[in-house]
Structures are given as structure tokens and as C-alpha cells.
Amino acid sequence: MSDSDIGVIGMAVMGQNIALNIESNGNRVSVYNRTGSTTESFYEERGTDKQIVPTYDLESFVDSLERPRKVLLMVKAGKPVDIFIDKLIPLLDEGDVIVDGGNSDFHDTERRIETAEDEGLLYLGTGISGGEYGALHGPSIMPGGHEEAYEIVGPLLEDAAAQVDGEPCCAYLGPHSAGHYVKMVHNGIEYAVMQSIAEAYWLMAQGLEMDPPEMSDQFAEWNERVGAYLYEITADILRQKDDRGDGFLINKILDTAKQKGTGKWSVQSALDYGVPVPTMSAAVEGRFLSAVKDERGRIGGQYKVRRPQQSLSQEFLDDLEEALYISTVSSYAQGIKLLNVASEERGYDLDLSTVARIWKDGCIIRSTLLDPIRTAYDETPYPDNLIAAPNFQSEYNDAIPALRRVVQAARAAALPVPGHSASLDYFESLTSPDLPANMIQAQRDCFGAHTYERRDAEGTFHTEWGE
Ligand SMILES: NC(=O)c1ccc[n+]([C@@H]2O[C@H](COP(=O)([O-])OP(=O)(O)OC[C@H]3O[C@@H](n4cnc5c(N)ncnc54)[C@H](OP(=O)(O)O)[C@@H]3O)[C@@H](O)[C@H]2O)c1
Known part of the structure; x- marks a missing residue:
């Protein structure tokens, strides 16, 4: 059996549907879920007639992937993403790509990109919108992070995305946490x-x-x-x-x-x-x-x-x-x-x-x-x-x-x-050229000597207000 084009971790609603979407474009997709019975029932109910490869331990999952390996994480945002990154790091090789497709906090994505860099891995923090239906039929995909990672995994994401006037609703947005921020x-x-x-x-x-x-x-x-x-x-x-x-x-x-x-x-x-x-x-x-x-x-x-x-x-x-x-x-x-x-x-x-x-x-x-x-x-x-x-x-x-x-x-x-x-x-x-913030400036200077600026002169001023 040939190696899989991509692996998806997380077989809840989003992971299942995005895996089927990617498969429908002619790709072989390995799947893994923390709870193996979910992978099993997904495969039995939706995957047997497709190029879906169910796996039940992370080593087999990683071994089943073509190099450079592409791993799409579709797990609950937060700790579970870190848990999987920690488990994947010793199994992956330099140049392999991790894509986090969940709703991660962009601060976490910044940190994870640095960790990936330290380990020689490529990372994309990727927003995916459209819910269950979009994930299966074409979501809007917002990737950001390492541009080299996008060169490897971008074509696959673009094929999976919704298409408008012949253009995919997916594009590399920028470095760092650009994707998750957007x-x-x-x-x-x-x-x-x-x-x-x-x-x-x-x-x-x-x-x-x-x-x-x-x-x-x-x-x-x-x-x-x-x-x-x-x-x-x-x-x-x-x-x-x-x-x-x-x-x-x-x-x-x-x-x-x-x-x-x-x-x-x-x-x-x-x-x-x-x-x-x-x-x-x-x-x-x-x-x-x-x-x-x-x-x-x-x-x-x-x-x-x-x-x-x-x-x-x-x-x-x-x-x-x-x-x-x-x-x-x-x-x-x-x-x-x-x-x-x-x-x-x-x-x-x-x-x-x-x-x-x-x-x-x-x-x-x-x-x-x-x-x-x-x-x-x-x-x-x-x-x-x-x-x-x-x-x-x-x-x-x-x-x-x-x-x-x-x-x-x-x-x-x-x-x-x-x-x-x-x-x-x-x-x-x-649309108001004038707002009442002159009063706020005056109050700040009055109680805290914070100074103020004037309409009619450059610089900062302080007044001994009242008595
Ligand atoms: N649902 C939507 O409409 C939607 C839309 C856009 C984006 N998203 C984002 O896409 C991601 C996936 O969403 P979802 O609704 O499909 O699933 P979810 O309910 O957010 O997460 C469930 C998945 O995370 C795994 N998981 C949870 N805790 C874990 C832990 N401590 N260790 C390892 N794995 C753990 C679960 O594995 P087990 O089966 O073993 O529990 C399951 O695969 C999330 O980040 C979500 O915010 C969701």
C-alpha cells in the first residue's frame, strides 16, 4: 500500500469531515484519534470504500505518511494541541509539517511555531471556518506561519477549500500567527x-x-x-x-x-x-x-x-x-x-x-x-x-x-x-472632527498633573487648576 498524502489527528466532527473532503480530491488520508473506538466507527461508517487509513497508535500513524510528512491536527483547542505536538516531535523528521486546524489562541500558535522551529519542523496555524458542512464540502481556510510549510501543504488545502470564480477560499496569509489571528x-x-x-x-x-x-x-x-x-x-x-x-x-x-x-x-x-x-x-x-x-x-x-x-x-x-x-x-x-x-x-x-x-x-x-x-x-x-x-x-x-x-x-x-x-x-x-476629550485631558491634568495638549500651540502644558 502506498503512503498517505496527509494524516489527520482528531476524529470529532471537524476532523472527520475535513479528512473526507481531502480524500475526495484523490488523496490517501491516514486518521488517528485519542479514543480509538471513534476512529474505528468513523472508518466503519464512512471510510471503508475510500482511501482512508485508520491507525490506532501514533507511531503507525506517522509511519504511514509520505515524506515530508503532513499532519493536520483537528483536536480541541488548548492543551490537547500541545499534548499532540509533544508526542509528535520525537516521531517526526526535519522538514515535516504540522498544521493546527483548530481554533487556537494566536498566542499559543506563536509559541508552538518557535517550538517547531527549534525541532526543525515546519508549522502552520490555520483557521478553518464553515462548521461541519463547510469542512466536508469546502471551508474557508486561513493558514499562517512558515511559508515553506504552505508550499508543501498549500495545494492540498486549496483543493479542499470552497472555490469562488475558480479561486480557492484559501491563501497563505502571512508569517507567525497570521492565520489564527485572521x-x-x-x-x-x-x-x-x-x-x-x-x-x-x-x-x-x-x-x-x-x-x-x-x-x-x-x-x-x-x-x-x-x-x-x-x-x-x-x-x-x-x-x-x-x-x-x-x-x-x-x-x-x-x-x-x-x-x-x-x-x-x-x-x-x-x-x-x-x-x-x-x-x-x-x-x-x-x-x-x-x-x-x-x-x-x-x-x-x-x-x-x-x-x-x-x-x-x-x-x-x-x-x-x-x-x-x-x-x-x-x-x-x-x-x-x-x-x-x-x-x-x-x-x-x-x-x-x-x-x-x-x-x-x-x-x-x-x-x-x-x-x-x-x-x-x-x-x-x-x-x-x-x-x-x-x-x-x-x-x-x-x-x-x-x-x-x-x-x-x-x-x-x-x-x-x-x-x-x-x-x-x-x-x-x-466622523466627528471634535469630541469632548478636551475635557478628559483637562480632568487628567487637574487631578494628576498628566499635562495636556492645546489646539493653538505645540507642546505639552500643565495648569495649576482652581485654587
Ligand atoms: N465544530 C465546529 O463547527 C468548528 C468550526 C470551526 C473550527 N472548529 C475547531 O476545530 C477543532 C476541532 O473541533 P471539533 O468540534 O471537531 O472537536 P472538539 O470537540 O473541539 O474536540 C474533540 C477532539 O479533540 C480530542 N481531544 C479532546 N481532549 C483531548 C485531550 N486531552 N487529549 C487528546 N485529544 C483530545 C478528542 O479526542 P477524543 O475523541 O479522544 O475525546 C476529539 O478528537 C477545534 O479547535 C474547534 O474549535 C470547530
């Missing part, structure tokens, strides 16, 4: 868009008392403009009947959202670089607020908050389309700005147009919006912000008045819209 920000954008969509749903449900199928129709109609996977699944979700009882499933699902951390990591990194990402941040905090349901119930009981029903008008729906649209654009704008700054700070040298291109399909934030976003970043120097890109100016001009009206109406109806409000404030702040 995947992290992808997820941050995902959080922000999901929050804005959830708010639009809530305004329709609570403010207009629309029923799920009516709201589904709205999202489907709005999606004609943005061709976004997240809008599409929202329309589908709103049509889903409850198979355990009467009515629509959405009304039976508890209003508490969990998170695995990538949204929070994006916001943490943005804070480190001083990059405002208010919609992303509102989305992460929105999930925290959702999680304290008992507390919300207790406090709500104390204040007897009464939400006026049907306080929003039908014209409001047209505004809501515009507001959601521009809050979605704003989510991408914040993520891409963060990528731009991080790229300079961390030496990734990201091509932002390429990033937009490989998000065009296979991933959760795929949308036709990525075409004009790609155009906006086609040439360097890049615009300061997507808001400043010539091809987005008329969009913002048209949509911002509607966003203002939606936020106002939601406030009047006592409905929280942190995502939309954050997108609005982001725009209002970025």
Missing part, C-alpha cells in the same frame, strides 16, 4: 453580525409583534442585498416548527447565549492595540448579559419594566433594513481595521483584499458584501476605515439616518439594541 477576527465579526441580526429580530418580534414566518420573509428579502449566510440561516430558523410541541421553535429556545472565546479574544486584542471595536464588544457583552437570566428576572421584577407593545410603526421596517445593513457593514469595518493595525504591529503583512476574498465562501461570515469590501482594499495605501472607502460612502450616507431613527425608536420602546447603538456611535465618533 480566524479569530473572523469570529469577532461573526459575533457582531449575529448580535445585530438578533436585535433586528427582537425589534420585529417585540416592537411590531410580527410572527416568525413574517420575520423570516423579511430576513429573506433583506438577504437579497447582502447574500449573507447568517441572514439566510436566520430566515430558515424563523420557519422551523417545534417538533416537541406547538408553534415555532425559536419561541421555545432559552434566551441565554454561550461562547467559546474567540469573540472575547478579538475584543481583548483590540483593547491591547487601542483599536475600537464597539459592535464586536457589544456582542460579547450582549452574550454575558444574556447569560445572567435569573439575575435579569430578579432585577426586572424590582423595576417592573413594562415594554410598550407595538410601539413601532410599519415604516420602521424600512428603516430597520437600512439599520441592520449598515450595522453589518460596520461589523466588517471594525474587524478589518483591527486586522490592519494588528498586521502592522505583529508583522503579518496581511493583504486585506485577499482576506476578504477567502471569506467569500465556505465560512460563517460569507456574504456578497465581501465583493465591495475586497474592492475597497484592492490597492494600498488602504483607506483609514471601510467607512472612508469611496465605494461605501453613499451607503453610509443613505443608511445612517435610518440607523439613528431605529436606535431612537428602540430606546423609546425600552428595547436594548447594544449592537446597533455601538455601530451608530462608531460612525458618529469617527
Whole structure:
């Protein structure tokens, strides 16, 4: 039997499907999982008629691979990745490639790249988006790390990726942790868009008392403009009947959202670089607020908050389309700005147009919006912000008045819209030549002699304030 082209470690949902995807392109794929029975059942159920080679110890797994060996780790992010790297190091030879395809923290990836270098191995920290379906049929793949590693494993990843207009949704993004950083920000954008969509749903449900199928129709109609996977699944979700009882499933699902951390990591990194990402941040905090349901119930009981029903008008729906649209654009704008700054700070040298291109399909934030976003970043120097890109100016001009009206109406109806409000404030702040930070400078100098700068003279100044 010939050697395998690649080996996949981790036979949970993602590993199984990416292994089958790679195999379907004419490759022989060895597979291994910590728990051998999972490998066995995967092979029995999905692999017997394919070039899948099940292995039950790491030595046999490594021995089954063609050199230079290519090992794709699809295990739980965190400690399990380190466990496998430690076990692989003595078994692999110089020039072999490890690809971590999980949602690893980019700091861990930086450290692992150094370890791999010390051992003469090549390493790629690779974000893979698209969930179970994408992994099998073509995900968006975001690799970064050693470029020589990409030369070895890139063609195989490109074949496995989603294809748009003859181009794969996979490209070498840059050195170090570029791949995992881009995947992290992808997820941050995902959080922000999901929050804005959830708010639009809530305004329709609570403010207009629309029923799920009516709201589904709205999202489907709005999606004609943005061709976004997240809008599409929202329309589908709103049509889903409850198979355990009467009515629509959405009304039976508890209003508490969990998170695995990538949204929070994006916001943490943005804070480190001083990059405002208010919609992303509102989305992460929105999930925290959702999680304290008992507390919300207790406090709500104390204040007897009464939400006026049907306080929003039908014209409001047209505004809501515009507001959601521009809050979605704003989510991408914040993520891409963060990528731009991080790229300079961390030496990734990201091509932002390429990033937009490989998000065009296979991933959760795929949308036709990525075409004009790609155009906006086609040439360097890049615009300061997507808001400043010539091809987005008329969009913002048209949509911002509607966003203002939606936020106002939601406030009047006592409905929280942190995502939309954050997108609005982001725009209002970025387009304001003057902000009240002169007061903050004065306060800092007053209580801490931190000095201040003046509008009318160069240098730093200190004043003995008051008495
Ligand atoms: N699920 C998704 O939609 C999705 C989408 C994009 C990216 N990802 C990322 O892709 C990676 C794989 O995701 P997944 O959902 O398929 O699997 P997962 O639930 O994140 O992880 C399960 C896999 O990790 C292994 N594992 C867990 N703890 C281990 C340990 N201490 N030592 C050795 N192996 C251990 C499991 O082996 P056993 O069977 O022996 O427990 C199993 O193979 C993750 O990083 C995830 O964040 C997932």
C-alpha cells in the first residue's frame, strides 16, 4: 500500500469531515484519534470504500505518511494541541509539517511555531471556518506561519477549500500567527453580525409583534442585498416548527447565549492595540448579559419594566433594513481595521483584499458584501476605515439616518439594541472632527498633573487648576 498524502489527528466532527473532503480530491488520508473506538466507527461508517487509513497508535500513524510528512491536527483547542505536538516531535523528521486546524489562541500558535522551529519542523496555524458542512464540502481556510510549510501543504488545502470564480477560499496569509489571528477576527465579526441580526429580530418580534414566518420573509428579502449566510440561516430558523410541541421553535429556545472565546479574544486584542471595536464588544457583552437570566428576572421584577407593545410603526421596517445593513457593514469595518493595525504591529503583512476574498465562501461570515469590501482594499495605501472607502460612502450616507431613527425608536420602546447603538456611535465618533476629550485631558491634568495638549500651540502644558 502506498503512503498517505496527509494524516489527520482528531476524529470529532471537524476532523472527520475535513479528512473526507481531502480524500475526495484523490488523496490517501491516514486518521488517528485519542479514543480509538471513534476512529474505528468513523472508518466503519464512512471510510471503508475510500482511501482512508485508520491507525490506532501514533507511531503507525506517522509511519504511514509520505515524506515530508503532513499532519493536520483537528483536536480541541488548548492543551490537547500541545499534548499532540509533544508526542509528535520525537516521531517526526526535519522538514515535516504540522498544521493546527483548530481554533487556537494566536498566542499559543506563536509559541508552538518557535517550538517547531527549534525541532526543525515546519508549522502552520490555520483557521478553518464553515462548521461541519463547510469542512466536508469546502471551508474557508486561513493558514499562517512558515511559508515553506504552505508550499508543501498549500495545494492540498486549496483543493479542499470552497472555490469562488475558480479561486480557492484559501491563501497563505502571512508569517507567525497570521492565520489564527485572521480566524479569530473572523469570529469577532461573526459575533457582531449575529448580535445585530438578533436585535433586528427582537425589534420585529417585540416592537411590531410580527410572527416568525413574517420575520423570516423579511430576513429573506433583506438577504437579497447582502447574500449573507447568517441572514439566510436566520430566515430558515424563523420557519422551523417545534417538533416537541406547538408553534415555532425559536419561541421555545432559552434566551441565554454561550461562547467559546474567540469573540472575547478579538475584543481583548483590540483593547491591547487601542483599536475600537464597539459592535464586536457589544456582542460579547450582549452574550454575558444574556447569560445572567435569573439575575435579569430578579432585577426586572424590582423595576417592573413594562415594554410598550407595538410601539413601532410599519415604516420602521424600512428603516430597520437600512439599520441592520449598515450595522453589518460596520461589523466588517471594525474587524478589518483591527486586522490592519494588528498586521502592522505583529508583522503579518496581511493583504486585506485577499482576506476578504477567502471569506467569500465556505465560512460563517460569507456574504456578497465581501465583493465591495475586497474592492475597497484592492490597492494600498488602504483607506483609514471601510467607512472612508469611496465605494461605501453613499451607503453610509443613505443608511445612517435610518440607523439613528431605529436606535431612537428602540430606546423609546425600552428595547436594548447594544449592537446597533455601538455601530451608530462608531460612525458618529469617527466622523466627528471634535469630541469632548478636551475635557478628559483637562480632568487628567487637574487631578494628576498628566499635562495636556492645546489646539493653538505645540507642546505639552500643565495648569495649576482652581485654587
Ligand atoms: N465544530 C465546529 O463547527 C468548528 C468550526 C470551526 C473550527 N472548529 C475547531 O476545530 C477543532 C476541532 O473541533 P471539533 O468540534 O471537531 O472537536 P472538539 O470537540 O473541539 O474536540 C474533540 C477532539 O479533540 C480530542 N481531544 C479532546 N481532549 C483531548 C485531550 N486531552 N487529549 C487528546 N485529544 C483530545 C478528542 O479526542 P477524543 O475523541 O479522544 O475525546 C476529539 O478528537 C477545534 O479547535 C474547534 O474549535 C470547530
